[in-house]
Amino acid sequence: MQLLHTKPAPGEDCFARVGGVNYLEILKAIHRNLRPATYLEVGTFTGNTLRLSHCPTIAVDPEFRITGGLPAECQVLHLFQKTSDAFFKDHDPTAIFGAPIDLAFLDGMHRFEFLLRDLIHTEAHCRPNSVVVLHDCLPGDAHITARSMNDPRRAQSRNPDFWAGDVWKLLPILRRYRPDIRALATDAAPTGLVFLTNLNPASTVLQQHYFDIVAEWLAVDLADYGVARLIDEAEPVAARQLVSPEFCANRFWL
Template structure:
């Protein structure tokens, strides 16, 4: 059982009380009127199956169990690591225009997600939305880089890796971005917009950034401080277009 100790790796750092991440994904596909969708990390296809528009999906080891084609006019699957995909393929060319929505849920290492963000942003418009999953972990014990699932009884075997650091990086190095931290169970959903497909800040400083956020012994304490410092956005802002527009307008 989790202890009450504040710095124990199974201490619950946040309780996400909003709508679950899959229903938020569906809502955002409607709110953005998505016609072109990119998904990095598809696994069984549960998230991809919920999207109706033309899609590109990337995963090095698919284990498809859902109807991922559904009503989509086009559905391109690439069984590759995302770095290889971006090196060899152009998602906006495949889909006939810039992306409206992207869902990044691939390798759960901060530097891998950072590369996915950099590569995805190049195919976006300023008002496109990039979603990042698993970046607001409720416990530190699910943030290891080895794929070990949480021992917390409330989050059995959940693994987020250390992708929360990617949010810290975007906040520190890209103050021009709009970043919303949604309280979507079980591990949060981060939406990034106000994108700049011409930006080279992250790519130019990649080595420095990766070194700055390299794993350290005090990562659990630093995660705890980060989670205590952030303000979550309610998923209520996704219930309809008026609420979403108000959020974007800063109201």
């Protein structure tokens, strides 16, 4: 895989190396190129990602603040104003759609244990070739990765308005526990996107090891783990490549 960065000088902020095409443009291209038949998103907020959908959609958010209208070309839309844990406990996405999930975008609570649970639940309703997209997993500096949005360290970031939380931990977790999943990381601005496919809806590995994973990673800080290390291990490709139908066809199929 092509490496799109060089190692920073000691003390250099790596943020400049995660700043390609805006993630909304990439997600728009993914919808256009893959043409999913079903779409699930966790973390809708104002609806910027929701409006990209053209197919039957489930959106989950504990407090919708949708502005700018609903997706114009989406004829079937299910809105669940509850936490993702409550949604997956109370509802069956496959039954709602009448089919597995083709494409999912997970952008809920920015703490790794929440994203891990969302992935566990989502994968169970996917096909092997479904695509799950994770947001905020490739932050460019450690200051925006505190577990609390109100952590004062954010003020030290070049981009203090961003809060990625510690969901970056999903990359090393998946590399260790689920190497069978194919992960493609991109430098989409502002905090990266990670695309997962070659899923196994029957897998219980993450669920079986959930408490061990949380115990192992809860106290790990990106400042100690190393931003450069995270990006080097992820080997991100340029986000602009995801705009290409040919590039997507070579890596995903629905």
